[in-house]
Amino acid sequence: MTEIRVLPSRTAYSRPDELGPRILGGEGPYLVGADGTRYLDASCGSGSLIFGHGDERMIDALRAQSRKLTLFPSRHFSSEIVERYARALLDFGPPSMSRAITFSSGSDAVEAAIKLALQHHFAAKRPQRRKILGRNASYHGNTIAGLGAGGFVARRKPYEDVLAPCTKASHAHCAACEFGLQAQICALECAQSVEDTILEEGPENVAAVIVEPIVGAALSAAPPDPRYLPRVCEICRHHDILLIADEVMTCFARTGRPFASMHWNVEPDIVICGKAISAGYYPLSALLVNERVVHGPLARDRYFQNGQTFACSPAGAAVGLTVLDRLANGSVAANATRMGELLRGSLRKELPGELINSVRGMGLMVGFDISTSAFKNPQALSPGHYSDRFQRAALKRGLVIYASSGSAGSEEGDHAMLLLPLTISEREVKEATASLVAAANDLLETENK
Ligand SMILES: Cc1ncc(COP(=O)(O)O)c(C=O)c1O
Incomplete structure (x- = not known):
């Protein structure tokens, strides 16, 4: 598990009180941190990096x-x-x-x-x-x-x-x-x-x-x-x-x-x-x-x-x-369809249902809801709190996800997406699933202590 260091940021985009791990580069589906940690990137520039990072062509x-x-x-x-x-x-x-x-x-x-x-x-x-x-x-x-x-x-x-x-x-x-x-x-x-x-x-x-x-x-x-x-x-x-x-x-x-x-x-x-x-x-x-x-x-x-x-x-x-x-030859799209089905299937099977539900999407646009009722005291917290927590838990397990909120009207309803490169392999889909399952269990454990 990777520890997340928190440092002050000078960019207008980050929250002033925190800075995520420093990223040095990207290799295929991974972001590579300054300390050598490899993060499987299921955010991919909000879905842009369909061939992953560092693509020579x-x-x-x-x-x-x-x-x-x-x-x-x-x-x-x-x-x-x-x-x-x-x-x-x-x-x-x-x-x-x-x-x-x-x-x-x-x-x-x-x-x-x-x-x-x-x-x-x-x-x-x-x-x-x-x-x-x-x-x-x-x-x-x-x-x-x-x-x-x-x-x-x-x-x-x-x-x-x-x-x-x-x-x-x-x-x-x-x-x-x-x-x-x-x-x-x-x-x-x-x-x-x-x-x-x-x-x-x-x-x-x-x-x-x-x-x-x-x-x-x-x-x-x-x-x-x-x-x-x-x-x-x-x-x-x-x-x-x-x-x-x-x-x-x-x-x-x-x-x-x-x-x-x-x-x-x-x-x-x-x-x-x-x-x-x-x-x-x-x-x-x-x-x-x-x-x-x-x-x-x-x-x-x-x-x-x-x-x-x-x-x-x-x-x-x-x-x-x-x-x-x-x-042009359709093989990338076909891989997106196949890997998307595989990913949704394994997430439905392996994720703790009391926390994650309604796994959905098409191709490699995969999303789910995060159920706050899985936690001891959900109503005391602001909307988006648990999607934020889940994003951090996933990062600690080496997976970058796209978390959001507002699926249940107004600002309520936490949810998240996985937007992996379309060239992803079966092994990497398994890795994403395992990291997400571990992150979900970590979150349930830490929040319900
Ligand atoms: C559906 C949709 N429209 C528009 C935008 C805005 O695109 P950009 O962030 O490149 O300005 C986004 C970005 O996430 C989007 O998802």
Whole structure:
């Protein structure tokens, strides 16, 4: 078991009173600490590092393109590698997509998607369509508009009064159904709540509905009922509202398919890609956009009014092309499906059920709930306390997990995810399971002493 040293931090991101173990490097699925400790990384840059750390092909691609050209003014010139990448992205995406634009983070791609939806209706002479609708317990990045569109209560809290207004429909997480229904007897009330919200706001005022096909940070890998997303898509089409799929965490084979919406044959109007799009080797994100959207602003106004310094980066394109090349034969996605099933199966079997329940997910996006009722005095503690404790217990057992809270309404409901590299082996899946089981038992023991 590894001892965690606590030191003061000078970075604005860490809690001022504590600093985790110092990391020197990464090797494949492991982070390597300054003291030589190896941590199996099931956080992977929040799901970005699909090929793990220190991947030579990714490093070589970035190095080679950086020697030639990293940035250029994309309004004045074109670039062969950027065009090639846009075509490759469209070939990889849902068939109806016809344009691709790259940016540098999931948050700025979400922001761009929202602006593109607004510009689409503006150019189509429907300037009153200004509302973006979201869902409870969702996360769409950290800008004022993205955080506004999301329903992650704890992350919104310090900014609540200035966030972009966005009415929320119910989420679609069956284990915490907002209508108190069992999956088998529901009539898809969560999808109906999307339509009810549209009708309350007035369909003529709504520009777009934004959804994560499988909710990540806010619900830890919660896939909806298989009928849900097709129905939401139908509702949006019926009211001439754009459907934005935020696939920042689910894209590029994380869930075993190129995009999670493909599990249910749904073709959104705008698909937001991030994280795995560069396998973590360059700050890259993208929007894929269908003809319906392109025929709005891009045709009439001639371009999308949303310039950004790192948009259309040749360095990002080179990294992105290498990722696509490696995903092309489907073996990485197949491994994600196989290893994901193995991992969920062994977690369900081996984890103490009184603490961990509702193991879920698709491919190597794996999540579960942490039941605070397993502890002696759960009500005295703040939400997120036990997911934080569980994260630390896992770290002591050499495993990095992605812990979160808010799956049971407001800030209540602790949960966590494992987001291993998609190239993970059976042996490493067994190691992750053993470390997580040991961490769960450690936590039960220390908290219930
Ligand atoms: C679904 C979703 N959208 C948007 C974002 C924001 O991406 P980034 O952190 O790259 O800005 C995230 C990040 O976790 C995400 O999971």
